[in-house]
Amino acid sequence: MGQLIADGQLRVGLIGAGPWATTIHAPGLADHPGTALTAVWARRPEAAQTLAETHCATAAGSVEELFEQVDAVAFAVPPSIQAELGVRAAEAGKHLILEKPIAADLDGARRLADAVAGADVAALVMLTLRYSAQTQEWLAGLAQAGGWAGGGARWLSGALLGGQYAASEWRQDDGGALSDIGPHALDMLDAALGPITEVVAARRSPGDLWHLMLAHDGGVVSTATLSLRLPVQPTVVEVAVWGEHGYRTLGRKPGSAQESYTALLDDFAAMIASGTTTHPCDVRRGLHLQRLLEQARELAAK
Numbered sequence: 001m002g003q004l005i006a007d008g009q010l011r012v013g014l015i016g017a018g019p020w021a022t023t024i025h026a027p028g029l030a031d032h033p034g035t036a037l038t039a040v041w042a043r044r045p046e047a048a049q050t051l052a053e054t055h056c057a058t059a060a061g062s063v064e065e066l067f068e069q070v071d072a073v074a075f076a077v078p079p080s081i082q083a084e085l086g087v088r089a090a091e092a093g094k095h096l097i098l099e100k101p102i103a104a105d106l107d108g109a110r111r112l113a114d115a116v117a118g119a120d121v122a123a124l125v126m127l128t129l130r131y132s133a134q135t136q137e138w139l140a141g142l143a144q145a146g147g148w149a150g151g152g153a154r155w156l157s158g159a160l161l162g163g164q165y166a167a168s169e170w171r172q173d174d175g176g177a178l179s180d181i182g183p184h185a186l187d188m189l190d191a192a193l194g195p196i197t198e199v200v201a202a203r204r205s206p207g208d209l210w211h212l213m214l215a216h217d218g219g220v221v222s223t224a225t226l227s228l229r230l231p232v233q234p235t236v237v238e239v240a241v242w243g244e245h246g247y248r249t250l251g252r253k254p255g256s257a258q259e260s261y262t263a264l265l266d267d268f269a270a271m272i273a274s275g276t277t278t279h280p281c282d283v284r285r286g287l288h289l290q291r292l293l294e295q296a297r298e299l300a301a302k
Contacts, residue, residue, distance in 0.1 A: 009036040010269055012097070013066040015085060016076030017042035017051045020099075025076050028261040030055040034269030041066045067092045072122075072272070075099055079179065083108035086123075090115040095272055096123040097264070100183035101293060102286035109290035116283045122271045123283040124264055127187050129239075129252065130281055131260035131267075135188075138250045142192055147244030151193050151222040153185040157235040160208075160228040176208040177226040178296060183289045185224045186214070188239045188250075190288075191280075193220045199292055202299035212296055 012035050014025050021042075029037040041060040042048040052059040060066035063085060066073070072095035075082045083103035086096055096116065102125060103109040116123045129135050142148060155177075190196045194216045201213040210226040237252035267279060279285075 008034075010034060010072055010095075010272060011036055011038040011070045012072045012074055013039040013041065013060065013070035013094075014051075014057075014074050014076065015041050015063070015066065017044060017047035018076060021076035022051060024257055024261050025074050025097075026051055026055050028258065028265060029074060030057075032262060032265045032269075035072075035265055039066045039069045063088065067094060071095065072097065072268070078104075080104035080108065083112050086112045087115040090119040090121055090123070093119055093121065095121045095268070096283070097268060098123060098125045098283065098286060100125055100127060100286065101179055101290055102283065103290060106290050106294045109287045113283045113287045116277075120277060122268065122277050122279075124268050124271075124279055125183075125281050125283065125286040126261065126264060127184060127281050127285070128257050128260045129184050129188055129237075130191065131263040132253065132256045133259075133263070134253060134256075135250060138248070139191055142241060142248065145245045148193055148220065148241045149243040150220055151189055151239070151241035153189055153222070153224040153226075153239045155181045155185055155224075155226050155235075155237050156230050156232045157181070157228050158231045158233065159235070161231065176204075176210075177228045178204070178210050178293060180228060181226050182210070182212075182224070182293055182296070183286075185212075185226060185239070186289050186292050187281075187285070189214060189222045189224065190216070192239065192241050193222055194218050196222075196292055199295040199299060202296040204300045210296070210300075214292075 012029050014021060014037060026037055029035045037055045037057045039058045039060045040048045040052040041063055049059040073089040074097035079101050089096055103112055196214045197217055198215040199212060200215050203211045208227060208229050212224040214222045238249055240249040
């Protein structure tokens with residue numbers, strides 16, 4: 001496990017200096033009492049320098065230089081880059097804060113999960129909805145009631161039609177909505193209704209509109225509808241279940257990303273302080289979700 005700086009904070013390096021790194025990761029790490037944003041590296045040195053100066057951190061000249069200064073690394077980069085650099089960070093003994101999906105493909109996800117396991121470091125995935133207090137209360141209520149027969153998730157947005165993420169290459173490529181918001185929807189349905197064992201059907205309609213049918217352990221079936229290219233305002237995010245106790249639904253509250261990141265850091269710091277590497281949203285969760293994404297892509301391509 002990593003060494004803490006004098007006041008007990010975990011030294012964290014941030015890789016990436018784009019919109020998500022600037023609005024969520026950097027201020028979250030700088031403001032949390034258990035972490036210190038120590039170093040920033042990005043492929044655009046000027047962006048890394050600006051972000052580092054804003055939060056009194058150091059702009060690292062290389063990934064290796066960043067590793068030398070920190071105990072943990074947070075990633076805000078495309079999935080393929082995260083998988084590659086995440087392996088290197090784990091092998092260097094650094095704890096990881098990962099974005100979803102954890103890799104661009106299943107092989108990359110496996111390599112990353114294996115590296116984390118081999119290094120015995122903590123690695124949490126930023127599944128925004130799961131870390132909110134509202135979600136935790138909702139899931140606890142579902143578990144207590146039981147008897148759920150099915151469910152569904154809808155995430156409909158125009159995020160890739162314009163705005164700060166519209167220029168994101170990895171979001172605009174073949175990954176689209178499935179890669180970006182698919183992990184959130186799959187994770188929530190899995191947590192609400194039991195482990196997803198199989199993607200039964202998947203179709204990608206024109207405009208990157210995804211329709212999924214999912215089989216869960218115990219015979220429950222759910223569906224998911226996903227798009228980032230629908231002119232919908234405001235964004236629709238809804239997860240619902242139904243069964244013996246009626247119909248229960250969960251939406252997304254504005255501002256939840258910042259709150260969720262703080263909750264993640266609470267858990268992350270506690271894990272490292274206690275030497276724990278297991279968590280409901282750890283890298284193994286990321287690998288499970290990556291398998292489901294891969295199944296969906298293969299079915300949609302047939």
